[in-house]
Amino acid sequence: MLADIEKYLYREVRLLDERRFEEWTDLYTEDGYYWVPAYPNQDDPYKAVSIFFDDREVMRTRLSRLDHPNVHAQKPASRTVHVVSNIEIDENHNVDGEVLVHSTLQMMEYRLDNQTSYGGRAQHLLLKTNDGFMLKWKRVDLINCDSSFGPLAVPF
Amino acid sequence: MTAYNNSALRELVQPDRVHRDFYINPEVFDMEMERIFGRIWLFVGHASQVPNNGDYITTTVARQPVIMSRDRKGEVHVMFNRCTHRGSQVCLEQSGNTQRFECPYHAWVFNTDGRFAGAPYPKGYEDGFLAKEKLDLVKLPRMEIYRGFVFVSLSTDVPDIDVFLGPMKDHIDAFCDRSPEGEVEACAGVFRYRYSGNWKLQMENQTDVYHIMFTHVSTTDEDGKQFRREGAEEDEAGKVKVLAQDSRLDDQWEEHPLGGHRHGHVYMGRFAMDKKNSGPIYDRYKASMEDAYGDKAEDLMTVKTHNSIFYPHWSIQHLTQHIRVMNPISVDCTENIIIPLKLKGAPEEMWHAALRSNNNSHSPSGMVMSDDMEVWVRCHEGLKTQSTDWVVLARGMNENFTGDNTGSYESHGTSESGARNQQVAWVDYMCGEG
Numbered sequence: 001m002l003a004d005i006e007k008y009l010y011r012e013v014r015l016l017d018e019r020r021f022e023e024w025t026d027l028y029t030e031d032g033y034y035w036v037p038a039y040p041n042q043d044d045p046y047k048a049v050s051i052f053f054d055d056r057e058v059m060r061t062r063l064s065r066l067d068h069p070n071v072h073a074q075k076p077a078s079r080t081v082h083v084v085s086n087i088e089i090d091e092n093h094n095v096d097g098e099v100l101v102h103s104t105l106q107m108m109e110y111r112l113d114n115q116t117s118y119g120g121r122a123q124h125l126l127l128k129t130n131d132g133f134m135l136k137w138k139r140v141d142l143i144n145c146d147s148s149f150g151p152l153a154v155p156f
Numbered sequence: 157m158t159a160y161n162n163s164a165l166r167e168l169v170q171p172d173r174v175h176r177d178f179y180i181n182p183e184v185f186d187m188e189m190e191r192i193f194g195r196i197w198l199f200v201g202h203a204s205q206v207p208n209n210g211d212y213i214t215t216t217v218a219r220q221p222v223i224m225s226r227d228r229k230g231e232v233h234v235m236f237n238r239c240t241h242r243g244s245q246v247c248l249e250q251s252g253n254t255q256r257f258e259c260p261y262h263a264w265v266f267n268t269d270g271r272f273a274g275a276p277y278p279k280g281y282e283d284g285f286l287a288k289e290k291l292d293l294v295k296l297p298r299m300e301i302y303r304g305f306v307f308v309s310l311s312t313d314v315p316d317i318d319v320f321l322g323p324m325k326d327h328i329d330a331f332c333d334r335s336p337e338g339e340v341e342a343c344a345g346v347f348r349y350r351y352s353g354n355w356k357l358q359m360e361n362q363t364d365v366y367h368i369m370f371t372h373v374s375t376t377d378e379d380g381k382q383f384r385r386e387g388a389e390e391d392e393a394g395k396v397k398v399l400a401q402d403s404r405l406d407d408q409w410e411e412h413p414l415g416g417h418r419h420g421h422v423y424m425g426r427f428a429m430d431k432k433n434s435g436p437i438y439d440r441y442k443a444s445m446e447d448a449y450g451d452k453a454e455d456l457m458t459v460k461t462h463n464s465i466f467y468p469h470w471s472i473q474h475l476t477q478h479i480r481v482m483n484p485i486s487v488d489c490t491e492n493i494i495i496p497l498k499l500k501g502a503p504e505e506m507w508h509a510a511l512r513s514n515n516n517s518h519s520p521s522g523m524v525m526s527d528d529m530e531v532w533v534r535c536h537e538g539l540k541t542q543s544t545d546w547v548v549l550a551r552g553m554n555e556n557f558t559g560d561n562t563g564s565y566e567s568h569g570t571s572e573s574g575a576r577n578q579q580v581a582w583v584d585y586m587c588g589e590g
C-alpha cells in the first residue's frame with residue numbers, strides 16, 4: 001500500500017511541475033479542496049485568512065487562468081520542482097475507504113533569475129477507489145506560512 | 157547635501173507627467189520618509205486586532221518597528237519596539253497576549269501600556285536614577301482612534317486628524333455603517349506580501365481604472381466576464397457562490413465615477429459591474445440593518461465606493477472588505493498588509509464569502525493582486541532606463557479636473573486624475589506646504 005501511495009503522491013506533484021493543471025484538478029473529488037493556511041495550527045479555514053483555500057470551482061478558475069495567454073504574473077512562467085518525502089500513513093485514521101497520509105514537501109521555484117524555496121508538511125486525505133485513489137483534500141502547512149511573500153502562482 | 161531643493165522637487169511633477177526620479181531615486185525616498193511619512197497621520201492597524209486586555213501586535217510604521225497593545229485597563233497604545241536600555245526590540249511575535257514585555261538582553265520589563273516596570277540588579281544604578289530617568293517604552297508622538305481605525309504620527313506637529321481626513325472620514329463611516337452594529341472587526345489575521353517596486357506605483361494603481369481590463373485579463377473568461385470581486389451571489393439553497401460570474405470587465409468603464417480631496421486622498425466609485433445582492437442570506441442581513449437603522453438601512457447597505465485611498469499609504473477596499481496598508485521598505489520595495497474586516501452583526505455566511513474572496517483575490521497567491529505586483533515591478537525596472545525621463549499621466553487632462561490640492565474634485569472613467577491628485581499633494585508635502 002505504501003508503494004501505491006508514494007506513486008500517487010509523486011504523480012500528484014509531477015502534474016504541477018509539468019503544469020498539467022487540469023489533470024491535477026481532476027485528482028480531487030467534486031467536494032474536494034486544497035488548503036494552505038496563512039497561520040500555523042489552524043483547524044478551520046473560516047477562522048483566519050488562507051494563502052489557498054480552493055474548492056474545485058476556485059481551483060478551475062485559478063488554474064485555467066494560468067493557461068491564459070496574458071497571465072502577466074506568469075509570463076514567463078515559473079519552473080518548479082516539488083520534492084515529497086517522509087511519507088507516513090496515519091495509523092490513527094480509521095475511516096473505511098480513507099487513507100490519511102502525512103509527508104514533508106518542498107517546492108523550488110525559479111522565475112526571472114530568482115530561485116525561491118518553500119517547505120512544509122503536507123497531508124493528503126485519499127479515498128480508495130476501484131482503480132486507485134481520489135483526493136478528498138490536500139493541506140500544506142508551510143513553515144513560513146505567516147511571512148511576507150512574493151507573488152505565488154503554482155500550488156505547493 | 158541634497159540635490160533637491162524645493163524648486164527641483166517641483167520640477168519632478170509637471171501637470172501631465174512626472175520625472176522617473178519621483179519613483180526610483182533613493183534620495184527622494186529618504187526625503188519622503190521625513191517630509192511625508194514623518195509629518196502626517198499614518199495608519200497602524202484596527203483596534204479589533206487587539207480585542208482583549210494584554211493583546212498586542214507588532215508591525216512597522218514608516219520602516220520603524222512598533223507595538224500596538226491593549227493595556228490591562230483596555231486602553232490602546234502604540235509604542236516603538238525598542239528597549240529604553242540599549243535598544244533591543246522587546247517583542248518579535250506578530251501577535252499575542254502578555255502581562256508585560258520583557259527585553260531579551262538584560263530583562264528590563266515594561267507593562268502593556270509601555271510603562272517601565274523594573275530592571276534586574278537595580279542597585280547597580282545610582283540612587284534614584286531608575287525613578288527619575290524616563291525609561292518607559294516611547295509612544296508614537298500622537299495617536300488617534302476613529303471607529304477602531306488607529307492612526308499615529310511620527311511628529312507632534314501634525315494637523316488635526318479631522319482636518320487631515322476631511323471628507324474621507326465619511327468613507328470610514330460608510331464602511332462601518334454597513335454593519336448592523338456599526339462596527340467592523342479584524343478577526344481573521346492578515347496577509348503580508350511585498351513587491352520590488354516603489355510605493356507610489358501601487359498608490360497610483362489603486363485609482364487606475366484604465367489598467368483593469370488589460371492587467372487582469374487572465375481573470376476573465378472567453379466572453380470577457382470576470383468573477384465577482386465581492387463574494388456573495390446566493391443559489392436557491394442560500395449557499396454563497398464565491399466566484400459567481402459578473403459582467404464583462406470592459407463594460408461602462410468610461411462612466412465610472414472617480415474623485416478626490418485635499419491632502420492627496422482619492423477614491424473610485426462603485427463599479428458598474430457590481431450587481432446588487434439578493435437571496436435568503438441577504439434578506440436576513442437586510443432585516444438586521446432595518447432593525448438597527450430603520451429607513452436609513454437601504455442607503456447604508458448600498459456600497460457607493462469601490463475603494464477609498466488615504467494618502468500616503470493605506471486604503472479601504474469596500475467591496476472586497478479589507479484594509480490595505482502599503483508600507484514602504486525602501487525606494488524599490490513595498491510591503492502590503494491586507495486586513496480583512498468583518499461587518500459585525502451581519503450573517504456569518506456573508507463574512508465567510510468575504511473571507512474567501514480575499515483568499516482568492518488578495519492573498520499572496522491572489523488572482524488579482526499577483527498581476528498587479530508584476531506590473532509594478534516591471535514599471536520600476538523600466539523606469540531605470542535612460543530612454544526618457546518622463547512618465548506620462550495625461551489621460552483626462554481635458555476634463556474638468558480641479559485637483560490642485562485646494563479642494564475636492566470629481567472625475568470619471570479611465571482618467572489619470574487620481575494619480576495627479578496624489579502627485580500635487582506630494583509636491584506640497586515635500587516642499588513643506590502640505
Ligand code: FES
Pocket residue numbers: 239240241242243244259260261262263264
Ligand atoms: S537592551 Fe533591553 S534590557 Fe538591555
Ligand SMILES: [Fe+2]
Pocket residue numbers: 361367368371372524528
Ligand atoms: Fe489591479
